[in-house]
Amino acid sequence: MSAEVFDRRFVxxxxxxxxxxxxxxxxxxxxxxAAINLIYGSVFAVLSWGASPQPVVQIVGxxxxxxxxxxxxxxxxxxxxxxxxxxxIVAIAIATFGFLLSAVGYAGSVLTIEVWWAPFGLALTIGSxxxxxxxxxxxxxxxIAGLVAVPIAFxxxxxxxxxxxxxxxxxxxxxxxxxxxxxxxVFSIVxxxxxxxxxxxxxxxxxSVDAPRGVRTQAEERQRLARLSLRAVPFIExxxxxxxxxxxxRTLAGQLARRLRDDLVTQSNLTWLDSVAHDRLVxxxxxxxxxxxxxxxxxxxxxxxRAILDTxxxxxxxxxxxxxxxxxxxxxxxxSLDIELPEGRRIMHLxxxxxxxxxxxxxxxxxxxxxxxxxxxxxxxxxxxARDPL
Numbered sequence: 001m002s003a004e005v006f007d008r009r010f011v012x013x014x015x016x017x018x019x020x021x022x023x024x025x026x027x028x029x030x031x032x033x034a035a036i037n038l039i040y041g042s043v044f045a046v047l048s049w050g051a052s053p054q055p056v057v058q059i060v061g062x063x064x065x066x067x068x069x070x071x072x073x074x075x076x077x078x079x080x081x082x083x084x085x086x087x088x089i090v091a092i093a094i095a096t097f098g099f100l101l102s103a104v105g106y107a108g109s110v111l112t113i114e115v116w117w118a119p120f121g122l123a124l125t126i127g128s129x130x131x132x133x134x135x136x137x138x139x140x141x142x143x144i145a146g147l148v149a150v151p152i153a154f155x156x157x158x159x160x161x162x163x164x165x166x167x168x169x170x171x172x173x174x175x176x177x178x179x180x181x182x183x184x185x186v187f188s189i190v191x192x193x194x195x196x197x198x199x200x201x202x203x204x205x206x207x208s209v210d211a212p213r214g215v216r217t218q219a220e221e222r223q224r225l226a227r228l229s230l231r232a233v234p235f236i237e238x239x240x241x242x243x244x245x246x247x248x249x250r251t252l253a254g255q256l257a258r259r260l261r262d263d264l265v266t267q268s269n270l271t272w273l274d275s276v277a278h279d280r281l282v283x284x285x286x287x288x289x290x291x292x293x294x295x296x297x298x299x300x301x302x303x304x305x306r307a308i309l310d311t312x313x314x315x316x317x318x319x320x321x322x323x324x325x326x327x328x329x330x331x332x333x334x335x336s337l338d339i340e341l342p343e344g345r346r347i348m349h350l351x352x353x354x355x356x357x358x359x360x361x362x363x364x365x366x367x368x369x370x371x372x373x374x375x376x377x378x379x380x381x382x383x384x385x386a387r388d389p390l
Contacts, residue, residue, distance in 0.1 A: 007196065011135040015191040016082070017358075030076065033128035034069035037121050038062060044117040057105030058117075064098030065121035069128045076132050081365045083132050085141075092141050095125035096149045103153040111160045113172050122149060123180030130184040131191075138188060142181035150174045232256055281305060281319035289323045289331045293378060300360045301333075304353035308337060308372075329380025333361075337372045 041062030049055045068091045075087040102118035126142045133141075150173050154166075161169050235256060239249055283290070293301070308319060322334045357376070358364045364376040 007193070009196060010189045010193045013192050013196070014082075014134045014137075015131045015188055015195070016076075017134075018192045018195040028073070029131055030069045030073035030128040033124045034066050034073065037069055037124045038066045041065060041117040041121055044115065048112070051111070052106055052109045054105045058102055061098040061102035061105065061118060062121070064101065065095045065118070065125060068092070068095035068098070068125045072125070072128045072132070082363075083129070085137065088129055088133055088137065088141055091125060091129065092122075092145045095122045096145050098122075099149050100152055100156070103156040106157055106160060109160055111157055113157070113161050113164065113169060116173075118153070119173055119176040123176040126177070126180045127184050130187050133188070135185040135188040135192075138185045139181060142177065142184070146174060146177045146181070150177065281309065281321060284320065284322040287323070287325050289325055289378075292331070294360075297357075297360045297378065300353070300357040304357050305335070307353045308335075326377075331378040331380075333376050333378060335372075335374040 042059070045055065045058035045062055048058070052058060071091050071094065072083070072087075075083045075091070099118040099122045102116075102121075106116075122145065126138065126145070129138060129141075150170060153173055154170055158166065158169060164172065235249075235252060239245060290298075305319070305321070319337045320335070324332045324334075326332060354364075354366065354374075361376040361378060364374070366374055
């Protein structure tokens, strides 16, 4: 990625936002880091058991750092909202606490700082957030954590480190953390930088779900054309047979023209979302913002709506889609449904469509009690650019 083609979205989007269905954005990634944290920390704590006056503290610190990665796993489950700043801050704060607890536990003992587990524990926690946070967030939170944790840890263990000077000690402590921040940020930028062009190229060549309209849609189109033709064709044939256009004919022609125009305007004003409404859903779109959605957003939302309608237990007519505009030009979209399907089956049925939509919109939230509710935002776009030929 050269400077000429670098897109600021590469640091503003996370790999999960760019491609939510890839393996590297799955929810098991944090568990892998948790396992590494637990194994490496436990081995080091056991090997240095006799060297520390408080060896149990090291085990507690290992468990705390491991729990930070487990928390990331919980917060990044597929049906949850994006982890965001608050969840990431809590996870890194927990790992930082485990790191500092380990430093305090080694006070008054001989510490082999080169292989000390705690800096790696904090670095692994930062790495577990890589698939779910943009590079700028990773760098910001990791730097803050390092600036807070490294000086405190240095003050706690400096008397026990005799083989290295102060600067070397600080470098050794901070190296795993800095390496974790850099590696995670580079991973995020590379994944997003390579994924976005592929997705955008794919959406440019993607066939619309409406393109092969299907038997029912084609039949409705033929019926509509037949109704329009039924009004005009007999009149035109009669005028052709008579060879004379009377005043009454002009009046009738004007009435037919107005009716045809009204029908055509009504049909042209229907959005792609209105066409889905035939499948038992209610659309509230007073500002006609559905037509401003991009092609990949329409495709993802349409697929999710049809999957919901195909779900056993769906209450006919209870699916509501509402679009409201914000002053900044963005659009808030809400989807609600009265559904009684058991939780496990519902997740398995809707998860692929939910994840596909999650990669196309902003701030997607899923609330699921007796009613299924989903909200997301569409960023402000140029109306002309948003009207894809779907």
